[in-house]
Amino acid sequence: MRSIDLAGVPVPVIGQGTWRMGEDPNHRRAEIAALQLGIDEGMTLIDTAEMYGEGGAERVVGEAIHGKRDQVFLVSKVYPHHASQKGIPRACEASLQRLGTDYIDLYLLHWRGQYPLEETVEAFERLREAGKIGRWGVSNFDVADLQELASPACATNQVLYNIQERGIEFDLLPWWRQHNLPLMAYCPIAQGGELLSSPTLKQIATRHEAAPAQVALAWVLRQDGVIAIPKAVTPEHIRLNAAAADLVLDKHDLDAIDRVFGPPQRKHRLAMV
Ligand SMILES: NC(=O)c1ccc[n+]([C@@H]2O[C@H](COP(=O)([O-])OP(=O)(O)OC[C@H]3O[C@@H](n4cnc5c(N)ncnc54)[C@H](OP(=O)(O)O)[C@@H]3O)[C@@H](O)[C@H]2O)c1
Numbered sequence: 191m192r193s194i195d196l197a198g199v200p201v202p203v204i205g206q207g208t209w210r211m212g213e214d215p216n217h218r219r220a221e222i223a224a225l226q227l228g229i230d231e232g233m234t235l236i237d238t239a240e241m242y243g244e245g246g247a248e249r250v251v252g253e254a255i256h257g258k259r260d261q262v263f264l265v266s267k268v269y270p271h272h273a274s275q276k277g278i279p280r281a282c283e284a285s286l287q288r289l290g291t292d293y294i295d296l297y298l299l300h301w302r303g304q305y306p307l308e309e310t311v312e313a314f315e316r317l318r319e320a321g322k323i324g325r326w327g328v329s330n331f332d333v334a335d336l337q338e339l340a341s342p343a344c345a346t347n348q349v350l351y352n353i354q355e356r357g358i359e360f361d362l363l364p365w366w367r368q369h370n371l372p373l374m375a376y377c378p379i380a381q382g383g384e385l386l387s388s389p390t391l392k393q394i395a396t397r398h399e400a401a402p403a404q405v406a407l408a409w410v411l412r413q414d415g416v417i418a419i420p421k422a423v424t425p426e427h428i429r430l431n432a433a434a435a436d437l438v439l440d441k442h443d444l445d446a447i448d449r450v451f452g453p454p455q456r457k458h459r460l461a462m463v
Contacts, residue, residue, distance in 0.1 A: 191204065199295070199324070202235055204420065205236060206229075206237065206421065207421030208236065210243075212246025213243040222254045224425070227429075228422070232432055235262075235419070237374070240284065245284070248289050249289075267299070278317065282322055293322055296346065298348055299326075301329060311326075311341055325343075330350075332362060345372075346417075351375035353447060356452075356454055357454050357459070358460070360454040372417055374419060386403055391405050400437050408437040
């Protein structure tokens with residue numbers, strides 16, 4: 191698996207998402223097995239959040255990484271309504287308990303809320319000094335938010351980015367690139383929806399003897415500095431996603447995608463799910 195530098199640590203360009211995990215006890219075993227298979231396949235970055243399954247996803251992750259903590263780069267996120275001086279350490283402690291570990295590699299503010307950014311940053315820094323988190327970052331921040339944040343300690347911004355949602359290419363991606371920081375793309379295969387039935391994607395996939403989801407991932411990863419975090423529970427999906435790191439799209443493929451899913455011509459409000 192190719193890797194990328196994230197605030198001093200090499201992480202795989204494809205990690206594993208966990209949204210919708212930990213919601214149904216009947217799926218628990220499959221979800222744990224899925225994350226473990228993903229780790230074996232090299233997708234050792236795991237993205238979770240206190241929000242997912244109201245802690246349920248973090249518990250699933252905790253079970254999946256038991257005995258493998260050292261192999262994994264763990265990302266979790268704090269709710270905006272917990273992002274205060276007092277709320278952040280409490281939320282982090284609860285996440286650590288559920289994850290069964292004593293540190294989170296990367297802790298993100300899930301989206302902007304009511305607390306001043308300086309207060310949130312200060313609380314993140316305290317956690318970092320205490321060794322509870324390795325580094326911190328943000329999620330769902332647009333350019334204006336990042337300009338206001340203006341912190342060189344912010345390790346990443348996690349945003350929605352896939353072939354159908356290219357709004358960030360207009361301003362956020364170029365701005366972020368100037369700062370030479372890795373970007374985490376969430377929903378990189380558009381939640382496994384209609385994008386995967388696109389005739390264009392299917393044709394490109396056939397040409398490369400690949401699957402449409404792999405084309406979607408390779409497209410997100412066509413540029414340096416991007417990490418994709420697809421979520422998959424189906425073993426076949428996990429193997430395909432890991433192997434997508436080796437798929438390289440050529441100009442012919444990229445032009446074909448641009449003709450159907452054109453790049454943005456103006457500023458779009460940052461898309462979120
Ligand atoms: N920061 C934020 O605000 C935010 C927001 C949304 C998501 N996220 C993070 O980003 C992760 C990814 O986003 P997401 O889960 O919404 O969407 P996604 O990764 O784009 O899509 C997940 C869906 O695609 C299916 N899938 C996975 N691999 C596939 C393949 N190779 N072929 C066909 N279908 C495939 C999965 O099915 P199976 O599970 O059945 O395999 C699942 O239904 C989340 O899990 C979460 O960790 C962050």
